[in-house]
Amino acid sequence: MPGLLVLMGSGETSPTMVEVHRAAARRLRPGARAVLLDTPYAFQENAADISARARRYFARSVGLDVEVAPGVAGADWVFSGPGSPTYALDRWTHSGVAGDLRARVRARSGVTVLASAAACTAGLATVPVYEIYKVGAEPCWREGIDLLEPLGLHAVLIPHFDNAEGGTHDTRYCYLGERRLSRMERELPPGTAVLGVDEHTALVIDLETEAVEVAGRGGVTVRLPGSVTVLPAGTRTGLAELRRLAEGGAGTPVPAPPPAVQQAGVTLEETMSAAERAFAAAVAAPDLAAAARAVLELEAEIVSWAADTEEDAGGVDQARELMRLLIARLGEQAATAGVHTVMGPLLALRGELRAQGRYEVADALREALLEGGVLVEDTPDGPRWTVVPPPRPR
Structure with missing residues (x-):
């Protein structure tokens, strides 16, 4: 089955992302096995309720019968979403799930959808957002599972990139804000880009054709020291272009998407x-x-x-x-x-x-x-x- 990697900034089980999920599900064979990895929120007392709501969403809105499973072996479609990035990292690393997810991307097969906390783990480093924003730990990185490396992308991925919940304080960049993100960027290996995915937005990468699309309401930001490029919703380009941007190249101009394409429903x-x-x-x-x-x-x-x-x-x-x-x-x-x-x-x-x-x-x-x-x-x-x-x- 042709592979697809979908990285969502937020809204993964909301009406704003229904069409993105449906488009991904259309690639599945009849009787495909769909798996929900509950690891990022498995520590929460209401984990069973979160899983039940997610399963209802995919059944009613997307037409997928989803099972909750601890691993991804044999799965045609895999989804994981909100919770703690570091909790997921620890368990995926020790259980072998991290390697299985990388193998899916490297083999360019299966549909893999990671959102919010799970998407945060997809780069070479991960933001420990709970520890920094909730507990007050010093800004730092954790090693990620790096699903982007098989695609030639030397980058970290930050969901909730345009978050504005803080009101009077800066909660952009997955609640880090500009001050903390700027400090953390200096600690990344040279040549590492930040891929920021806005809320209610998805970066969709066709692993077979290497077509890239930005879907949803916001945009995807490619950020390097001294340069920022924003790909708005509706953008269609290629993985080679995304690599050039992540390496600091100016790239080729991306045509502005039609206004109708940029609309994805209200929050x-x-x-x-x-x-x-x-x-x-x-x-x-x-x-x-x-x-x-x-x-x-x-x-x-x-x-x-x-x-x-x-x-x-x-x-x-x-x-x-x-x-x-x-x-x-x-x-x-x-x-x-x-x-x-x-x-x-x-x-x-x-x-x-x-x-x-x-x-x-x-x-x-x-x-x-x-x-x-x-x-x-x-x-x-x-x-x-x-x-x-x-x-x-x-």
């Missing part, structure tokens, strides 16, 4: 911001039907992101908090905008949620209405509402 964080703006505009209008629709669309997005195994900015928990806040504001409208004006849209929203089996959200809406002074009861003839004194503050 959940962007969806949250859009929902909040749409809700505020609808309430100001006032158009309570539109406000209710904004809540419903946000809830639908939360469902589609439920398999995401990473805790990026704008994660599912934050989206749920926003949804509960918007629902509470809908309930407040019952007390301020006139009950008869708002109940039609709100009951319609609740009915739609119940029809779709989304009872938790429907119940949250009923509780919000009660806080606003409206009691909704379900009867054989349909929902019935009455105005009641709002509950006293506790």
